Amino acid sequence: MKKSVLTRYRVMAYVTGVLLVALTLGMIGKYVLDMGGAADFTQVVSIAHGWLYVVYLIFAFDLGSKAKWPVKKQLWVLLAGTVPTAAFFVERGISRELAASVEDGTPETARA
Numbered sequence: 001m002k003k004s005v006l007t008r009y010r011v012m013a014y015v016t017g018v019l020l021v022a023l024t025l026g027m028i029g030k031y032v033l034d035m036g037g038a039a040d041f042t043q044v045v046s047i048a049h050g051w052l053y054v055v056y057l058i059f060a061f062d063l064g065s066k067a068k069w070p071v072k073k074q075l076w077v078l079l080a081g082t083v084p085t086a087a088f089f090v091e092r093g094i095s096r097e098l099a100a101s102v103e104d105g106t107p108e109t110a111r112a
Helices: 005-030 036-067 071-082 088-105
Strands: none
Touching: 005 036, 005 071, 005 088, 036 071, 036 088, 071 088
């Protein structure tokens, strides 16, 4: 597997994670703390997160296809962008797991 496939997944995992945390904080500000200015912020961040989550899905699916993951693992990685902070933990685990296969260019399942 090429390093670029893992790198673009990692970038999108961080971007998606940061935007989702920002969106969550904006929603807390808007609905719990009753901050008037949070409405505009949450609208912009929610649109950005939505579009960039689609890009994350494409990159994560591409990575999973090239790594030959089972369906359950693929779904877990795809859903990580919907739970605040989950994308950070899942990305870290995936990066550690695939580090060796990126080095020599073989799929993870071929190494076992």
